Amino acid sequence: xxxxxFVEASGERHTxxxxxxxxxxxxALRNNIPGIDAECGGACSCxxxxxxxxPDWSEAVGGPSPMEEDMLDFAFDIRPTSRLSCQIKITExxxxxxxETPERQx
Amino acid sequence: MTEPFDSDVVIIxxxxxxxxxxxxxxxxxxxxxxIDTLDQAGGQCAELYPEKPIFDIPGLxxxxxxxxxxxxxxxxxxxxxxxxxSQMVEQIIPLPDGRFRLTTDAGPxxxxxxxxxxxxxxxxxxxKPTYPGIDGYEGTSVFYAVRQRERFRGxxxxxxxxxxxxLDWALNLQPIAERVTLMHRRDVFRAAPHSVxxxxxxVASGDMDLALGQITTLHGDGxxxxxxxxxxxxxxxxxxxxxxxxxxxxxxxxxxxVADWGxxxxxxxxxxxxxxxxxxxxxxxxIGDINWYPGKLxxxxxGFHESAxxxxxxxxRIRPGGVPKFEHSTSSSLLQEKLRALxxx
Numbered sequence: 546x547x548x549x550x551f552v553e554a555s556g557e558r559h560t561x562x563x564x565x566x567x568x569x570x571x572x573a574l575r576n577n578i579p580g581i582d583a584e585c586g587g588a589c590s591c592x593x594x595x596x597x598x599x600p601d602w603s604e605a606v607g608g609p610s611p612m613e614e615d616m617l618d619f620a621f622d623i624r625p626t627s628r629l630s631c632q633i634k635i636t637e638x639x640x641x642x643x644x645e646t647p648e649r650q651x
Numbered sequence: 652m653t654e655p656f657d658s659d660v661v662i663i664x665x666x667x668x669x670x671x672x673x674x675x676x677x678x679x680x681x682x683x684x685x686i687d688t689l690d691q692a693g694g695q696c697a698e699l700y701p702e703k704p705i706f707d708i709p710g711l712x713x714x715x716x717x718x719x720x721x722x723x724x725x726x727x728x729x730x731x732x733x734x735x736x737s738q739m740v741e742q743i744i745p746l747p748d749g750r751f752r753l754t755t756d757a758g759p760x761x762x763x764x765x766x767x768x769x770x771x772x773x774x775x776x777x778x779k780p781t782y783p784g785i786d787g788y789e790g791t792s793v794f795y796a797v798r799q800r801e802r803f804r805g806x807x808x809x810x811x812x813x814x815x816x817x818l819d820w821a822l823n824l825q826p827i828a829e830r831v832t833l834m835h836r837r838d839v840f841r842a843a844p845h846s847v848x849x850x851x852x853x854v855a856s857g858d859m860d861l862a863l864g865q866i867t868t869l870h871g872d873g874x875x876x877x878x879x880x881x882x883x884x885x886x887x888x889x890x891x892x893x894x895x896x897x898x899x900x901x902x903x904x905x906x907x908x909v910a911d912w913g914x915x916x917x918x919x920x921x922x923x924x925x926x927x928x929x930x931x932x933x934x935x936x937x938i939g940d941i942n943w944y945p946g947k948l949x950x951x952x953x954g955f956h957e958s959a960x961x962x963x964x965x966x967x968r969i970r971p972g973g974v975p976k977f978e979h980s981t982s983s984s985l986l987q988e989k990l991r992a993l994x995x996x
Contacts, residue, residue: 584903584904584905591903592778592901593903614839615841618812618813618814618835618836618837618841618900619778619900619901620900621780621781621782621865621900622781622865623836623865625884647781648781649781651778651779651780651781651900651903
């Protein structure tokens with residue numbers, strides 16, 4: 546099963562199992578990763594599951610869709626590798642993915 | 652402090668279920684005040700999907716969110732509900748005489764013999780930016796809504812966001828502010844095209860500033876703002892002078908103060924019984940999406956049913972003489988009289 550590492554703003558790292566087909570957001574919630582609120586439950590309508598994809602992984606993960614880009618307007622401290630984690634589907638190719646969570650979602 | 656409003660029942664939440672509770676209470680001769688954090692009736696139906704069709708309201712094969720709300724407002728008009736918008740109930744305090752005192756964040760208070768919580772998923776609250784120290788500036792220099800436009804007259808106003816709220820207020824405050832700066836993280840705006848065109852025209856004529864970037868630091872004494880530092884996409888920084896900051900990052904549904912009212916909860920829902928839809932505090936009822944009981948379905952339909960039974964239970968408890976004899980709406984003398992009174996107006 547692929548593994549994902551979440552890096553908190555404080556630097557603390559959590560490496561967890563990530564079932565193929567689920568999303569990075571769902572994986573975070575299931576493992577109680579701090580910094581992911583996901584208020585809307587994955588409907589791409591709240592921007593509270595914002596993460597920074599590690600630059601080494603940004604090409605494999607890809608960029609946001611236009612709808613997700615619009616939703617990112619509702620998040621804070623947007624950077625070039627910002628994504629909403631509910632929109633990143635886990636595949637075998639993402640085994641080892643590293644994402645950073647912001648200090649607060651707002 | 653102003654005198655509290657006195658009411659038979661206070662309904663928290665003006666969504667479809669809260670609105671229909673006015674009808675059910677009214678049929679039993681009870682008056683209601685309705686409080687909502689939004690600035691209009693309708694809750695999620697009006698705020699999130701006013702144009703989307705709803706297909707599961709009995710007798711209405713298809714109705715939009717706004718259409719349903721408009722119909723409900725028409726339906727409850729005979730019972731003269733009093734609405735209090737743009738305020739959130741913060742506290743519910745039991746009074747020695749068995750009533751409840753409710754206070755809101757806008758100042759008013761209410762005395763009610765019974766309370767119906769019809770707050771859906773909670774309250775819509777503005778999303779607050781994570782800029783360090785922003786809490787201290789709230790209410791003096793930082794606002795998430797414009798309640799008094801005059802407050803911004805002659806001020807250097809910085810508006811942040813790219814949606815309709817940001818653009819609408821930038822255009823609305825531009826004539827009275829000393830200077831309006833609109834800041835957004837990218838040169839793409841989700842707002843209505845005519846608002847964007849209006850903004851572009853003002854920027855072109857030099858009457859408004861457009862700044863592309865994101866705030867990193869607030870400057871001031873911790874309470875009164877003087878300006879902000881912001882960062883562009885290329886990581887260079889710039890300064891914007893501002894006395895007033897209006898961040899518009901959308902609304903988010905928060906369970907909010909409901910958690911502090913001492914009611915028995917189950918995962919952000921209020922536990923009720925299925926006869927009276929009463930919470931663990933007698934006299935406080937919860938109906939619609941916010942409640943939980945075995946078999947609960949989050950349907951508007953279910954909320955309507957719950958409102959009828961909660962109203963019966965409330966009437967039995969607080970109405971002199973108890974529950975009036977059950978009447979069908981087609982033959983209710985009380986409803987006929989109220990409808991005739993409306994016709995005469």
